[in-house]
Amino acid sequence: MPAKISRKKFFKIFAYLLLIPFAYLMNQMVKDHRKFQSANREFRISDPPPGLSISGPVIISRLDNDINIFSSRCTHLGCKINKIENDEIICPCHGSKYDKKGNPTNGPSIKALKKLNFTIDEATQEIVIKLS
Numbered sequence: 001m002p003a004k005i006s007r008k009k010f011f012k013i014f015a016y017l018l019l020i021p022f023a024y025l026m027n028q029m030v031k032d033h034r035k036f037q038s039a040n041r042e043f044r045i046s047d048p049p050p051g052l053s054i055s056g057p058v059i060i061s062r063l064d065n066d067i068n069i070f071s072s073r074c075t076h077l078g079c080k081i082n083k084i085e086n087d088e089i090i091c092p093c094h095g096s097k098y099d100k101k102g103n104p105t106n107g108p109s110i111k112a113l114k115k116l117n118f119t120i121d122e123a124t125q126e127i128v129i130k131l132s
């Protein structure tokens with residue numbers, strides 16, 4: 001003979017079972033929203049100074065007419081790089097250093113900084129960087 005469960009216990013179990021698909025759907029919605037936001041985020045810079053500079057989430061390396069834009073996230077453990085000294089990009093967390101081309105010159109990082117693609121807005125002459 002099957003064990004009987006009370007009506008109260010049945011509805012309690014039923015409510016918990018409903019939470020699983022609800023939590024899954026909420027998780028998917030949050031992921032989609034984040035993906036949409038990151039896909040459409042852009043950052044604009046106008047007339048960066050010569051040499052190395054940090055502007056928000058990016059590092060700009062302007063050497064004559066050659067401009068390179070890098071993510072300011074350190075490739076070691078992802079700290080935000082906020083220091084430039086003697087033409088070197090320095091991570092504040094564990095001291096990794098990068099040259100003007102974003103290549104590591106001093107560990108612990110062994111990977112180059114992430115190079116970001118950019119376009120020039122013809123109307124405003126701003127550098128437009130897509131962040132992802």
Ligand code: FES
Nearest residue numbers: 074076077091094
């Ligand atoms: S996170 Fe930059 S050196 Fe470790």
